[in-house]
Amino acid sequence: MTKKALIKSVELLRMAKIAKEFGVCVETEQDGVIIRVRPFHPSDQSSSGAQEVVSPSPDDWDTPSWSPSTERRSVAVPDDPDIKRYYQRIGFDPKTMDQSDLTRLVAKSEDEWKASIPGTPLIKREMSALAKLAEIGVGVYVRGYDVKGCGEETQDRLEARGFIDRIQGDPTKSGALPNKICLLQQGLDAFRAL
DSSP states (O other), X not given: OOOOOSSOHHHHHHHHHHHXXXXXXXXXXXXXXXXXXXXXXXXXHHHHOOBOOOOOOGGGGGSTTOOTXXXXXXXXXXXXXXXXXXXXXXXXXXXXXXXXXXXXXXXXXXXXXXXXXXXXXXXXXXXXXXXXHHHHOBTOOXXXXXXXXOOHHHHHHHHHHTSEEEEOOOTTSTTOOOOEEXXXXXXXXXXXXX
């Protein structure tokens, strides 16, 4: 049994947005635990060990040599070997590339991964999810987390194969609907062929 999270991720995202936008520290107390979200400051650099190009303050925006729209911001150089390997695998160099390059390369890597899935055999969780969705029926939308073993990655894999249709909920909006999925006829045919 897992322990209930002290704070929902939606609330953390909202707090982080406020902290970044207004440059303030946002904190809340849940069951005697204080959760604090604050924006990045250059002094935070020493604790993380990461190197980052620090932007001039808004007071410096009036100088003709710099403006927020023309600056190319670099991404922190990670100390974590797993992140370094991931960056290397997708072809990202944090010393010479910026956030937009990282976003583009991550999207390209995800697209390549999804394109490689249809030629591979079904994994155990995909088969389990297909069995449960077959019981529900074709074209019936259910919440993704109501289908045991059908997490985000399994949903991605089934969607890449063309076995399910998915409607994404927006986790940043209050009261947003969760992901909904439904079995497609092609998925039912694949399940019956197992």
